[in-house]
Amino acid sequence: MSATLSSRKAAAALRTAARVSAEALLVALMAGVALWIVGRMWSVVWPLVVALFLTTLTWPLTRFLRRHGWPPAVAAGAVTVSFVLLVAGIVALIAVPVASQSGELSRGVVEGIQRLREWAAGPPLNIGEDEISGALDTAMARVQDSVGSMVTAVATGVGTVFSGLVTAFLALFLMFFFLKDGPRFVPWLTRQLPGRLAVDVPVVVERSWYTLGAFVRSQAFVGILDAVLIGLGLWILDVPLVLPLAVLTFVSAFVPIVGALFAGLVAVLIALVSNGVTDALIVLAVIVVVQQLEGNVFQPMIQSRGLGLHAAVVLLAVTLGGSLAGIVGSLLAVPVAALVAVVWNYLREQLGEDSPEPESDEAPAPVPVTS
Structure with missing residues (x-):
């Protein structure tokens, strides 16, 4: 009797394990399909993600302006323009001092290379001047031989920069609409979904x-x-x-x-x-x-x-x-x-035994409305 009972328990355990494994594989398959779809739509998904990140930084200020009587479009526009000016100011803060001292820095780089050559010529390396010149000539020859690869790399880099600029502009436009229409998204979403x-x-x-x-x-x-x-x-x-x-x-x-x-x-x-x-x-x-x-x-x-x-x-x-x-x-x-x-x-x-009813007392996420 005990042997029969044990075999039944084993069969039931195997059936349960098989069902759980099949469900886990199905979930993994659906997750893989979702990731594949996201990858195919990445040119749209990535600006959306960047815009959401930027919106989280700028939403508190937008909310403050809206609570003090600013119209949504005006508040969103002011915050977006202020953010762009802030980023431009940061870039200028970095670029202007570097440009003003570029001559000094370039001279320092040349002096540093000269010191490196002098150090390499002395002990313990004792590399002769001819060997250093030969190494430089070899490096220049390799550079000349790989001009085509360098041109390709430059073209790829230019394409990457252009893609980054397009992403930045699209993200800024999306951020503006998120800030403007965000609080209407959750009520709109509630009306679109059925039941629970x-x-x-x-x-x-x-x-x-x-x-x-x-x-x-x-x-x-x-x-x-x-x-x-x-x-x-x-x-x-x-x-x-x-x-x-x-x-x-x-x-x-x-x-x-x-x-x-x-x-x-x-x-x-x-x-x-x-x-x-x-x-x-x-x-x-x-x-x-x-x-x-x-x-x-x-x-x-x-x-x-x-x-x-x-x-x-x-x-x-x-x-x-x-x-x-x-x-x-x-x-x-x-x-x-x-x-x-x-x-x-x-x-x-x-799924708990005593699950409380969900409540919300905060402003909804600033994401756009599509009617």
Whole structure:
């Protein structure tokens, strides 16, 4: 009797495992199809994502103006124009001092190359002048042989820059409409959905909007922290262009991995050509320490608090996103993980024994209305 009962339990367990496995495979298949569709529509999805990020930064000011009697279109237009002027001012803040000292920096680069040649000619390398010249001639020959590849790379770079400009303009237009018509989106969405979806989907949309805002604010705080710490180190070492480098560090904090590497490289290069090798190495050490603190301490702690995610989840999400989609994957990994957590928590609330009715007392997400 016990053997028969045991076999029945085993068969039931196998059927349950098979059903769960089939359902998991179906969910994975649908997720793969959704990602494929997003990839095919990426030229539209990416400006939309950028516009949402920009809207989370500018929505508090727009909300303040609207509450003080400004018409929605006027408030959205004023905030959008102010944002564009702010970005242009930041670019000018970085470009003008660099251009004014470009001559000094170029002379410093030439002197640095000459020092490098003198160092290579002395002990312990003892590389002769003929060998250095031969190496330079070989490098020039390789450059000449690869002119076609360089032209192709330049053309690709020009296309990338043009695509980036188109994305930026489209994102700004979308941001304006999000700021203008956003509060009408959730009521409109409620009227379009049938039955229980008219309650559940708007609540998830609102919670996702608050989570996205928390991500952008936490990333901005991390960028300010990096800019202050690295700028302080540059100021102590009396490196020129401290303010532009600090602004560049803040802006690059929104682009994972590559942004930090680019800002650090610029800072080390300027320290090298202006202050010498010793200060350049010190700047490099400061940047490495700050970046390690940011990636392993500040960013996981701040984002885990603002997004409701554990620090280990943040680290794993960034690692997985970077391995799957590179820089863009690293940028979107944390907010995507936070949005998945929002949906999961809401499902747990609704599937619980005593699930409360969803309520909302905040302004809805600023996204556009389509009638």
